[in-house]
Amino acid sequence: MIENNDISNIPEATTAPHKRARFSVIWIIPIIAALVGIGIAVQRFLNEGPTITITFKVAEGIEAGKTFVKYKDVNIGQVTKVSLSEDYSQVVVTAKIAKNAKNLLVKDAKFWIMQPRISLSGVSGIGTLLSGNYIGLEVGKSTEKQRIFTGLDTPPIVANTEPGRQFLLKADNLGSLGFGSPLYYRQLSVGQVIGYDLAKDGKSVDIKVFVNAPYDKYVTTDTRFWQASGIDVSMGANGIVIRTQSLASVLAGGIAFETPPYSPSVKPAADNAVFTLFDNQDAATAKRDMKDDPFMLVFDESIRGLTVGAPLTYLGIEVGEVKKIGLHYDPVAFTFKPYALVSYYEERFSSQLDNIDVAVRDYIRNHPKNNWGNDHQGTQKLIDKGLRAQLRLGNIVTGQLYIALDYFPRAPKVKIDWKKTPPRLPVMPSGLAEFQLKITNILHKIDKIPFDEIGKDTKKAIVTLDETLKEAKKVLGRIDAEIVPEAKTAIESLKRAIAAAERVLVNTDKTMIGPDAPVTQELREALQEITRAARALKVFTEYMDSHPEALITGKTQEKGK
């Protein structure tokens, strides 16, 4: 307790001068706080990446603040706003991209919405089932910066960075191909269709394909591409041929390619080289760039069954094919005859020769003027030997025809008119007409057979037969009626004979008379009688044996009577 009077006792504080004008050290704290805050703000600002806008047709599963932009499955940004375009036709997605990823935002970068996709050629984006859809980014090769993009409808099939090369195929129609349809080389999936579009003139389809890196070198300037879609069943003069690639391609379609083994060029094709996409393997491998010699064949007969692509054979070896079929008008004779334009491939012919030197073959190949088509003398020589073209039946079931070059030494001499282009080869009337004629003749002959009369005669014969049978029946009845009682008597007489024989034997026993005695004579007679009886019995039993029913039928007939 401090009392008032104690106040005087309160000691005085000691004093010292003020050390300095005060500015409190405490102000360091807000300064530090401000510096840290500003530092963070500056850092944020410096790290601020670019903001991009992507236009999509539909913003499926895209949410502002939740959807990420990913490149190679790494988050590089986030969607900040989803809005509709001014005309409400599209969705404008605004996304903020991390600063370190800003170099990815180049002119040919591609954006698409990654979502689960299931197609015949595979399943993708399964992860998005859990994580939700995201926007995928595919970096481009350009270095030009861009901030406004148009999103793709589907993910790009081949990454820009993937090694490999792109080629352009020209096809008549797309067939069952689509994005991602596989590309096969020796039935190995080596690439994909990465896009297709109508050609500018609308007359063909341009299909972009991508061949993965180690395999792109097998695409040479002479490589053939063909549609390996589904099952290729072809029926020609060669019979039925079924070809497929993998099961996936049967379902989803695909493209196969191959460089024909005879191909002279093995230079790898250039990037974006243009190829023709053939409908099938046959068309692809048969069509060659090699020199072909067209010949015209004018027939005097129907060429029904001959199709474009039918083979041309030389003594059974395929050396060409039918290119075109039509009608030939001969103004002089005023006739319209079917013609076939055939291509003869020198190379196919020479490749079959066993004794030809490789050098010679190359010479032939490199000097197209020396080939058969232009070697007028040589060709004429062969014609003189009887070389003729002939229509032949390739397939008896389908009636497909082919053209055979064969020798007919007895054929009339013909000179080829080389002024005509294409030159016309002499034609031998085919065995077909003859064959048909023969069959017709046979049919005519068959026609002439008087089936009616034969029928009548047969009828008569049958009637006669009927009568005969009836007669036979009667006879049998008679047999029944006459022979059976006869047999009875025969048996009775046999009995008697045996009884007599017994008697005789007894007598013989008793009297023991010699062979010359009258007893013996009696015995002989008795034996003779037995023999007769036995014969009669034999006849009866034989009859009964072969006609056992006679016994019954005969009796019934008798009853009927």
Added chain:
Amino acid sequence: MTAREPMAMPSGFSLCKYCGLLSKITSTHETSYCPRCSHKLAFRRHESIQRTWALIIAAAICYIPANILPVMTSVTLVGAEEDTIIDGVILLYLTGSWHLALIVLIASVMIPMAKLFALAYLLITVQRRSIKSNRERVKLYRLVEFIGRWSMLDVFVISFVVALVQIKPLMAAEPRAGIVFFAAVVVLTIFAAQSFDPRLIWDSDDSMENRND
């Protein structure tokens, strides 16, 4: 009894905080020291207003990043998510626990703000030598001082979550810069409240007219 109640400062007396000796301060131009323990003597907490202002400003600066920056990252199988305090409040509200949302909103957003405003108000009124509603202002000060120790709720929650939710790779939580700033706000306001000398409220009250008892 005079109209004025006897008070230490106007009477020139000061109590040593450390040894309890009451001494008379003779000069205001020089620094006074306790004659017994030689500790510095002051009528009021040393540089109270200036310090409190500094701490409040620092807290206010920290308050901005505390609310803008994410306080926690929750990593789950499907991806990482960074949440600010407001995100947490919205999430709680959207998931149906509006009362929890309210608690977090009050404890983590409104109270620090209220404290800053309250301290700033006290300082301004003291500096303007206001004599109005002194008792209410003291009550406000007591409230600020009392609430201070409860403001670490968010920091506490996040320390727990980060320590407990480490079920890698299914789920994991990590603290982020925001929580540091938030803790700084809380600590700075506690210090600010401590450095404010409530006796200053009464120093302007040279006349007791407004006192009725």
